[in-house]
Amino acid sequence: MEYIPLLVLILSFICLLAIGTPVAWSIVVSATLTLLVSIPMLPALTTVSQRIAAGLDSFALLAIPFFVLSGELMNRGGIARRLIDFAKTLVGALPGGLALINIISAMLMGAIAGSALASASAMGTMLGPEMEKQGYDREFGAAVNITSATTGLVIPPSNILIVYSLASGGASIAALFLAGYIPGILTGFFLMVVAWAWARKKGYRTGERSSVGQVFRTFLDAVPSLLLLVVVIGGIVAGIFTATEASAIAVLYSLVLGLVYREITLDNLPRIALDASATTAIVMLLIGASMSMSWALSYEHIPQEISEGLLGITDNKVAILILINLILLLVGIFMDMTPAVLIFTPIFLPVVTKLGIDPVHFGIIMILNLCIGLCTPPVGSVLFVGVGIAKTSIEKVVRPLLPLFVAMIIALFLVTYIPELSLWLPSLFDL
Template identity: 40%
Template sequence: MLELLGSFALMLVAGMPVSFCLVISSLFYLTINDISPIIAIQRVAMSIGDSFTLLSVPLFVLAGCIMNSGGITERIFGFANKLVGHITGGLGHANILASIIFSGMSGTAIADTGGLGAIELKAMKDAGYDEDFSLAVTGASSIIGPIIPPSVPAVLFGVIAGVSVGKLFIAGIVPGLFMGLMMSAFVYIQSKRKGYKKTERARVKEILQAFRKSFFAILTPAIIIGGMLGGMFTPTEAAVIAVAYALVLSFVYKEIKLKDIPRLLKETGNNTVSVMLIVAGASIFGWILTIEQVPQKITYLFINNIDNQVVALLFINLLLLMVGMFMETISAITILTPVLLPVVITFGIDPIHFGIIMILNLMIGLLTPPVGMVLYVLSAVSNVPFEKIVKAIWPYIIVLSIVLMIITFVPEIVLMLPGLLGM
C-alpha cells in the first residue's frame, strides 16, 4: 500500500497531472504485486463505458460553452441588473443573481467565471466599482454553479457513491440559494462601508423588457429540473435537452453560426477529456484502495478515536477544505468519496447531505491558492495578478465557510426539499 500512496504523492509533488499520477501509481502497484494489468483496462472500461449517467458531464459542459458564446449570458446579467441593480451595491447583487440563474444551466464554476465573469467585471468597472470588490464578488458567486442543479460534481459524486443524481440535484437548490442570500448580505454591508451610491430603480416596463429578452434563457432551469421531477427524463437526458435548447436559442439570437460548432466541440473536448482521464485513473486507484481495505481501516480509525457525529463532521470538513486547496475538484471527489462514504454512513450522516457538504468544501477550494482554478480564470479574463485576487477574495471565503458550517450542522437545509418532494 505504501508503494501506491508514496508513488502517487511523489508524482503529484513533482507537478505531474493528477490523471497520470493515478494511472502510473496504480500500474506500479499492480506490477510489484504481480497482478495482471488487464485489471486496469477492465476497471477503466467499467468506470466510463458502463456509466450512462457520466455521459451528462460532457453534455453539460457543452451546454455551458454554447450559452457563453450564444448571447445567453448577457441577457441573464441584463435582467438580473434590472431586477436588483437599485439596491446598495446593485451590480454586486446582480452579479450573484446572474450566477444563480446561470448555475441552472451550466453546472460548472469555471463556465460561470469564464462566461459571466468577463461581462460582470466590465459592467462593474464601467460603473466605478473597486477592482478588488468586483473580482471578489465575481469569483465567490461563481461557485454557486455546482451547488444549484445541474451540477457536474454532483453527477460524479452520485455515480461514485451510488446515490440518486436527481435527488442530489434537488438537494442543492436551497443551499445554493442560501449561499446567494448570505453573499448578497455581505455585498450590502461592504457597499455601505465603501459608500457606493444607489442607482435609480428600473421601471416596471424596463424590467419586463429585460425579462422578455431573457425569458427563454431563464426557462432552461425550469425545463431541466421540472422534467426530472416529472419523471420525463433522467439527468443525462436533461443534459441532451440543455444542449439542444441552448443551440436553438443561440441560433435564434443569431449569436453563433454553424461554423462555430467545431470550435465549441473542441472547447468542450478539451474541458472534458481531463475529467474523464481522472475518472478512469481513479477507478483503478479506488479499486486498489478497496482490495487493501483502506475505507474500512479509516472507518475503524474514526470509530476508535471519534465518539460523536459533530466531531466527525468537523474533522471531515477540515480534511476536505485542506484537500480542496491542493487538489482539483474532480480528482478529490473520485478519490475521497469511496474512502469517506463508509465513515459518514457509520456516523448516521445521510449520503445526500454529505454529497452537498463535500461539493461545497471543494468549491471553496476553487477560491484558495495554490490550485484555485477560479482565481486563475479570473486573472485571465481581468488581466489582474493572481496574488491580488487572492487577497481580495478572503472575506468571501470566510462568509462561505460560515455557510458551510450552517449547512453541515443543519441538515434540513439540504434534505428539506427532497423530503417535501417525496424523494
C-alpha cells in the same frame, strides 16, 4: 504492514504533484505503486488500465459531455447577457449593485450551464470592465466573480453531482439535484451580504433604480433561458426522462435558443463542439484515473482502515463532521474537484452512513467543501480563470477573497448541521 499501502499512496501522490506531474497521471501512477505493494507489476498495470476503461463504462456519465456542450452553447448564445440585464433591474440600485448583479447572474448562469468556469468567464468578461469603470477595485470584482461562480456547481444541473452519484454507488441524481437548490442559494445570499457590506465600507456608488416595467421587460427577455431549468429539472423529477436524456434535451434547447437569438451561427458550431470536446476529455480522463485509484484503495482496504480510525477517535457525529470538513477543505486546496469526489466519497461515505447521515446530504456537504478549493491556489481552476480575466494577480485578490471565504464557510457549516436545508426539497417529491 497494513499502513504501507496508504503511506505509499499519499507520499507518491504528493511527490508527483510537487514536481509538476499532471493530476490525472499523478493519480494513475500513485494507484499503480499502491497495488505494487501487494501484487506483481504486470497484474498491477493490467488492473489499473482495466479500471480506467471500466470507470467510464457508465450510462449516467453520458450526461457530462451533453451538459458541457449545452454550457458552451449557452455561454455563446446570449444567455449570460440577458441574465445580467435581468439581475441589474433587481439589485442594481443597491450598494455594491454590480457585485450583487455578478452573484445573482452567476447563480442563474451556473444553474443553467452547470459550469463554474463558464460562469466565471462570462461574468468576468461582461461585468469586470463595467465594475472597474464605475470605481470598483479590480481585485474586489475578481474575488466576487471567482466565489460566486462556484454556486452553479451546487445548483442543478451539475456535472459534479452526477459524478458523486456514480462514486456513492447509486445516490439518486434527481434527489441530489433538488438537494442542491437551497444550499446553493444560501451560499449566494451570504456572498451577497459580504459584497454589500464591503461596497458600503468602500463607498462604491449605486446604479439607478429600475421601474416595474423595466423589471418585467428584462424578465420576459430572460424567460426562455430560465425555462431550461423547468424543462430539465422538472422532467427529471417528474420521471419523464433520466438525467442523461435531460442533458441531450438541454443541448437541443440551448442550440435552438442561440439560433433564435442570432448569437450562434452554423459557422460557430465546429468551434463550440471542439471546445466542449476538449473540456469533456479532461473531465473523463480525470474520472477514469480516479476510478483506478478508488479500486486500488478498495483492494488494499484503505477506506475501512480510515473509517475504523475516525470512529476510533470519536463516534460523536458533530466531531466527525468537523473532522471530515477540515480534511475535505485541505484536500480541495491540492486536488481538483472531480478526482476528489471519486477518491474520497468511498472513504468517507461508510463513516457518515454509520452515523445515520443521508448520502444525499453528505454529497451536498462534500461539493460545498470542494467548491472552496476551486477558489484557492495551487490548483484552483476558477481562481486562475477569474484572475486571468481580471488581469490581476492572486496575491492582490487574496485580501477581498478572505471575507467571501468566510461567507462560504458559514453556509457550509449551516448545511452540515441542518440536514433539512439539503433534504427538504427531495422529501417533498419522495426522492
